[in-house]
Amino acid sequence: MPARYDGAMHQSSYVRGDEGVAPARIHADREAGLLHIEWTDDHVTEYDVVSLRWLCPCAYCRGEAGLPGWLDSAPTLTPDQTRLVDVSLVGRYALAPTWADGHHTGFYTFRSLRDHCPCPDCSAQRAASGAHAADPIPTRER
Numbered sequence: 414m415p416a417r418y419d420g421a422m423h424q425s426s427y428v429r430g431d432e433g434v435a436p437a438r439i440h441a442d443r444e445a446g447l448l449h450i451e452w453t454d455d456h457v458t459e460y461d462v463v464s465l466r467w468l469c470p471c472a473y474c475r476g477e478a479g480l481p482g483w484l485d486s487a488p489t490l491t492p493d494q495t496r497l498v499d500v501s502l503v504g505r506y507a508l509a510p511t512w513a514d515g516h517h518t519g520f521y522t523f524r525s526l527r528d529h530c531p532c533p534d535c536s537a538q539r540a541a542s543g544a545h546a547a548d549p550i551p552t553r554e555r
Contacts, residue, residue, distance in 0.1 A: 434523045439508065441500045448500070448510075450526060458530040463495045466512065468529055469519035
């Protein structure tokens with residue numbers, strides 16, 4: 414996928430009825446280490462690549478069948494594990510980053526990316542409602 418995505422041409426049936434999870438534009442700034450998402454409701458989400466890697470939802474990183482995943486052991490991430498090489502669309506509902514260490518199996522749904530938005534407004538809304546997005550990022554890694 415090119416570094417930019419214009420979602421205006423591709424409205425997913427997955428997001429109909431919940432327009433806030435439809436990205437209008439996605440830009441992976443590899444040099445700056447940022448993933449920038451503009452949503453159809455004009456909200457903007459920006460992830461640094463370290464936080465994005467800690468959010469990897471794949472079975473290897475998060476675990477499966479009741480077993481913990483690799484990220485649950487709070488490893489120290491190497492530079493290659495946090496260097497974004499590519500970002501691909503998965504259908505019309507998710508992104509799949511490819512990392513310099515070769516890892517590429519995490520499908521980050523648009524809903525999950527929006528739910529974990531680290532901006533001050535979204536963080537405050539989650540705190541005020543008593544809800545919180547899972548935050549697997551160890552404090553020492555921030």
